[in-house]
Amino acid sequence: MTVSEFQAPRDVRLALRRVSTSLRVGSQLRPVVIEIDLEVGAGEIVGLVGESGSGKSMTARTIADALPPGAAVSGEVLLGGENLLAMSRRRRREVQPSIGMIFQDPRAFIDPLWRVEDHLTEGLRVHRGLSRGEARVRAIELLDTVGIDQPERRIHQYPGEMSGGMLQRVMIAGALSVEPAVLLADEATTALDVTTQAGIVRLLDRLRRERGLAVLFITHDLALANAICDRVCVMYAGRIVEVRSGRRIFDDPRHPYTMGLLAARPRVDSRSHRLPVIHGTPINAMDAPPGCAFHPRCPYVLPECRSQPPPLVTVDGGVARCFRAEEGAARLSASSHVGPQADVALAVSEEGT
């Protein structure tokens, strides 16, 4: 069984099949993404959640054709059934604009000397062949779509005159200008205030409902992913380790890494004396040990975890890549003398991370 089998959306916009990406470091190729399978259908928001080094952003860059020189990619990235990796450079340049992308820091991706109008009309004129006047009308509509007041006035402004949240809306308008099939949002709300973040998240939710936009929502924040995503893929060391619906992953995580991430979060509703921690630091795919990449940090490790890669196990409403995926958090912590609650005392004495 592959990750994609149980995911059966109606109209698959973007599909990744066993995609692996390696970066060139000196004379060597080092893996950053390993055999990723995922699908995003029309009107769906799929979350890709992970910490630094998990490969979530490299997955986005693989899809967006924005990898550093010398990178090697294998597998299939299917956009409307067509494999982006197998097509000519020329064809890919034609097709690529139907994948829109927004980033954490809009200011890093927008020319401060370009007015909002210049930014929004460029794509329309180059890719859609609109005249300057037509493009301006369309740009004003787009600003209105993303919830910017007084678009006729805003269109003349420079990025420096806008707040971060407003600028992120402009970036979304820019991504929508070429009517993309898919929108990649890479930590697109991370740098924003919570109330602004809530506004952007609601905007993405509206766009997927009204326009059938397919969104791949990349974040480090499981709670946020749970709030917005139909499905959440948790990544660790370059691999997807669990795929479930947002609710299920939150209420009943099956991979010990997911369990650890959820337990380590302070809650806004209740106070706990100490937070159960995951020991150590997240690692990259290139530093992954044999067997399960998470085993050195896992409180439920079995002998086979150190030597064999764990299978992808079908669990309630999804899959998890773990020998013990069927057990669930309650059974795991009961069976283990060093569950995440019990090993708290080790956390501080441990070599700091």
Next chain:
Amino acid sequence: MHLEVEHLSKTFRLRSGFLGRATPLAAVSDVSLEVPPRGSVAIVGETGSGKTTVARMVVGLEIPTSGEILADGRALPVKPNLSERRERARLMQMVFQNPFLSLDARQPVGVGIAEVIRHHGRVEKSKIDARVSELLDAVGLAERLGRNRPRQLSGGQCQRAAIARALAAEPEMLVLDEPVSALDVSTQAQILNLLADLREQFGVGVLMISHDLAMVRHISDDVVVMHRGKVVEAGTVEEVLDAPSEPYTQQLLAASPERLSLSGAGE
């Protein structure tokens, strides 16, 4: 140390363009709060709320336009001279959001810690190295990591080093500006636990600046909500987070990812 902040205000003069007219911007207006000895108080708010400016005035990095800051009932000088500055640094130390930016990139972190110990002159020369090891140990860093430069450490290790450096002054209060928001989720919990331990172990008071209400719930006793330079609500964490009376606080709570609901509500 008992910290009292009374009617603190800060107005920046913004100049638009070369020779432009300066327009006043009230970043902080009439903010009062207190941190009791060994207490833990959080200031929450969003960008532009003035929360960081309050913290910077408290530690003396910014000069208040008006108002007073008192330590144990004694007003701290508004424009401190060198020795007064040193005295304030001994009382309270600040830890910043991004340790890679706040620590000297060229200096092994242990050397930076030794520098602070020497600066405050409370430890005999021959015992400085031992004190550095003690501090590294207190924040859960192996002694050998003290020889590393910030870039050779992970984000969490680096923030531990920044906390050790702050503790080197033997302060009575730590002022923390978003101390974990630049860190990975699994590392954040480790640092939050460390802060709780240090409070217990050293009896330091904590004034924390944050936008993260879940973290505030976890480590603070009292909370002050700021919006556009003013305090809009203050009280114990339970009072404010369980039954917020101000619409702005309610809005902040509703926007926290755990509570965020997409159904129905407009943008």
